[in-house]
Amino acid sequence: MSAVLEVEGVGKRYGAVQALADVSFSTDAGEVVAVIGPNGAGKTTLLSIIAGSLAADSGDVRPAPERVGWAPQQAALYARLTVAENLELFARLERVPDPRAAVAAMLAQTELTERSGTLVGELSGGNRQRVNVALALIAQPPVLALDEPSAALDPAQRERLWRFVSGLAARGTAIVFSTHNVNEAQRYAQRAIVLADGRMLFDGTPDALLAAQPEAGADLERALVLFLEARARAAPAG
Amino acid sequence: MRWLLTKDLRILGRSRLLVALLVVYPVVIALLIGLALSRGPGRPRVAVVDETPPGETVQVGTERVEVHRYVQQLFDQLDAIEVPTREQAVAKVRSGGALAAVVIPPNIVTKASSGTEQGELELIYNGDALEQSLVQSQLSSALAEANLGFSKQIQDVAAQAIDQLLKGGNLSEIGAPADLVGLEQIPALLARVIAHQRPGPDRDALQRVATFADFAAQNLTLSKRVLASVGQPIKVRSTLLHGRRTPLDTFAVVVAVSISLMFISVLLAAGAIALEREEHALHRLLRGLVRVRVLLAEKCALAGGCGFVVALAMLAGVGAFVPLRWGRFPLWLAALALGAAAFAALGVAIGVLAREVRAASLLAFLLSLPLAFLALVPRGAVARGIYDSINVISFVFPYKAALQALDAAVNGSAPAIGGSLAHLAVLALAFSVLAGAGLARSR
Ligand SMILES: Nc1ncnc2c1ncn2[C@@H]1O[C@H](COP(=O)(O)OP(=O)(O)OP(=O)(O)O)[C@@H](O)[C@H]1O
Numbered sequence: 001m002s003a004v005l006e007v008e009g010v011g012k013r014y015g016a017v018q019a020l021a022d023v024s025f026s027t028d029a030g031e032v033v034a035v036i037g038p039n040g041a042g043k044t045t046l047l048s049i050i051a052g053s054l055a056a057d058s059g060d061v062r063p064a065p066e067r068v069g070w071a072p073q074q075a076a077l078y079a080r081l082t083v084a085e086n087l088e089l090f091a092r093l094e095r096v097p098d099p100r101a102a103v104a105a106m107l108a109q110t111e112l113t114e115r116s117g118t119l120v121g122e123l124s125g126g127n128r129q130r131v132n133v134a135l136a137l138i139a140q141p142p143v144l145a146l147d148e149p150s151a152a153l154d155p156a157q158r159e160r161l162w163r164f165v166s167g168l169a170a171r172g173t174a175i176v177f178s179t180h181n182v183n184e185a186q187r188y189a190q191r192a193i194v195l196a197d198g199r200m201l202f203d204g205t206p207d208a209l210l211a212a213q214p215e216a217g218a219d220l221e222r223a224l225v226l227f228l229e230a231r232a233r234a235a236p237a238g
Numbered sequence: 239m240r241w242l243l244t245k246d247l248r249i250l251g252r253s254r255l256l257v258a259l260l261v262v263y264p265v266v267i268a269l270l271i272g273l274a275l276s277r278g279p280g281r282p283r284v285a286v287v288d289e290t291p292p293g294e295t296v297q298v299g300t301e302r303v304e305v306h307r308y309v310q311q312l313f314d315q316l317d318a319i320e321v322p323t324r325e326q327a328v329a330k331v332r333s334g335g336a337l338a339a340v341v342i343p344p345n346i347v348t349k350a351s352s353g354t355e356q357g358e359l360e361l362i363y364n365g366d367a368l369e370q371s372l373v374q375s376q377l378s379s380a381l382a383e384a385n386l387g388f389s390k391q392i393q394d395v396a397a398q399a400i401d402q403l404l405k406g407g408n409l410s411e412i413g414a415p416a417d418l419v420g421l422e423q424i425p426a427l428l429a430r431v432i433a434h435q436r437p438g439p440d441r442d443a444l445q446r447v448a449t450f451a452d453f454a455a456q457n458l459t460l461s462k463r464v465l466a467s468v469g470q471p472i473k474v475r476s477t478l479l480h481g482r483r484t485p486l487d488t489f490a491v492v493v494a495v496s497i498s499l500m501f502i503s504v505l506l507a508a509g510a511i512a513l514e515r516e517e518h519a520l521h522r523l524l525r526g527l528v529r530v531r532v533l534l535a536e537k538c539a540l541a542g543g544c545g546f547v548v549a550l551a552m553l554a555g556v557g558a559f560v561p562l563r564w565g566r567f568p569l570w571l572a573a574l575a576l577g578a579a580a581f582a583a584l585g586v587a588i589g590v591l592a593r594e595v596r597a598a599s600l601l602a603f604l605l606s607l608p609l610a611f612l613a614l615v616p617r618g619a620v621a622r623g624i625y626d627s628i629n630v631i632s633f634v635f636p637y638k639a640a641l642q643a644l645d646a647a648v649n650g651s652a653p654a655i656g657g658s659l660a661h662l663a664v665l666a667l668a669f670s671v672l673a674g675a676g677l678a679r680s681r
Pocket residue numbers: 014017018019037038039040041042043044045046073
């Protein structure tokens with residue numbers, strides 16, 4: 001399989017903060033990659049650069065942002081438009097061939113058909129997040145960048161989301177997502193990338209991360225914490 | 239662009255209160271400013287105490303001038319309230335019933351008739367520094383007007399008296415004998431007498447008297463003319479160097495409409511672009527879905543379009559009451575369209591700078607209001623250096639250019655409309671470029 005997403009030596013600095021430093025990886029079609037790491041590690045920065053909403057200071061990303069579906073961490077929706085209007089607007093801006101059909105399909109998929117006429121500003125946080133993710137999917141892009149897509153979702157909705165995303169991956173969509181729910185990474189991702197302080201510290205299967213921390217047993221979350229502690233001890237200056 | 243515009247109009251349509259405020263507020267402000275401009279300052283309310291005995295006159299030569307005429311002159315210049323005593327006048331000023339009081343003392347006639355002293359008026363006023371200076375300047379111009387009128391009457395009477403001396407006739411009312419000879423007639427009379435006289439000392443003496451009478455008559459005629467010119471030493475004839483003079487009320491219309499155009503376009507553009515950012519949609523749009531240029535153009539079209547429609551409706555509505563030249567309609571459209579574009583571009587730049595809707599609206603507001611007032615400051619109302627700085631500010635922001643363009647379009651006033659339109663186009667472009675750079679930097 002050939003790489004559909006290539007990230008090469010990407011760096012980003014906000015004033016004195018090095019948010020991202022020399023991050024490189026590539027993703028094949030159908031591959032699901034979890035980006036994990038502590039708060040402020042640079043996950044959102046990385047996904048925003050992949051989605052083309054943020055310009056990197058250095059490095060390259062392929063493909064062009066038009067071919068990447070993006071669900072930002074902070075829902076980017078018009079509060080005074082209804083669910084359907086938000087979806088239709090972006091379907092048209094993304095030049096989806098049959099916007100109305102795409103909207104209907106997406107509403108059914110996210111089980112928001114009943115809510116289609118509700119103003120987004122009046123939705124619950126979780127439902128808003130579902131619309132936010134639906135916007136990323138509406139143009140059926142070959143690459144998805146989902147920033148904490150399951151945050152604020154109830155367990156049943158989370159389950160639905162992952163079933164749907166796994167289905168997309170099975171049909172060849174490459175998916176990069178960030179999460180603080182490490183179990184999700186373990187369950188749905190073939191690969192985990194660990195970021196801390198803007199650096200990529202690990203790139204491999206979740207099992208490899210587990211294997212590297214034998215005292216964590218089968219607990220990936222524990223393994224991640226131990227891994228980060230070990231790295232911090234090894235390089236105290238960061 | 240079409241879909242973004244539809245989206246923004248839909249959002250605008252759902253923000254009824256905002257729309258109402260956005261339309262009503264500038265229209266109210268505009269009407270207030272227009273009203274204030276179209277009516278000149280009102281006449282000051284002043285208490286007047288006339289202490290002169292009724293029927294009192296000033297004697298000038300053979301004639302008398304009624305003092306009451308002077309009081310009447312003064313009344314015409316003021317919103318005068320007649321009060322009988324000085325105490326009551328003071329009370330009126332103190333209570334705020336009058337801005338000031340003028341007391342005409344009983345001895346004013348003696349003084350005015352003395353020929354050596356001037357009559358004196360007493361002025362009483364109150365209030366804060368601003369009111370005092372306003373009342374003082376209004377009163378002194380009212381008094382100057384009344385003085386001028388009064389001295390004109392006195393001069394007329396004096397001129398009449400001189401005339402009678404020159405022409406002679408029946409001056410019995412000043413106790414002169416009947417059928418008095420006029421000074422002008424004396425030289426001719428004497429010439430006839432001299433013709434029958436033999437040369438000698440008598441004839442020489444008569445000749446000297448005739449020469450004096452001729453000289454005196456000529457000088458009195460001259461002094462009559464001098465008197466007339468003293469009455470109004472300088473007559474004003476005004477010439478406007480360029481263009482047509484705009485009547486104050488149609489100018490007020492132009493001010494009102496341009497202020498509405500500015501408020502709606504600037505506020506809406508600033509708010510609309512800031513809203514995209516506040517809802518985090520800006521990043522979604524600008525990652526290849528919409529180009530920066532298109533996004534800015536869409537916001538300008540939205541805000542400028544709304545401003546344009548409201549301003550045009552205002553102009554047409556006002557046109558029902560104030561005669562406007564409808565033949566110039568295409569020029570109205572050009573001035574409003576370019577004005578709207580420049581204001582919207584300014585608004586977009588503000589919105590990009592401010593980042594959130596509230597800050598953007600506040601900034602747009604804080605900037606627009608003083609801009610309008612600065613553009614309306616007349617030359618000569620402030621010191622030269624300040625006026626120059628005001629001019630620079632007015633040049634960099636679109637209000638003054640829009641006002642001039644609209645004034646030229648509606649009233650045909652100078653400077654010609656072409657320059658203002660070009661100025662507006664350049665400003666629209668400049669602010670768009672500024673906004674574009676700001677957006678690019680935020681990524
Ligand atoms: N707009 C910004 N201006 C300045 N610094 C920023 C900005 N956005 C992010 N940062 C900094 O960059 C670093 C990485 O932030 P980022 O949002 O990518 O972290 P994250 O891994 O997504 O965190 P979280 O898990 O909390 O979402 C942090 O130190 C953050 O403070």
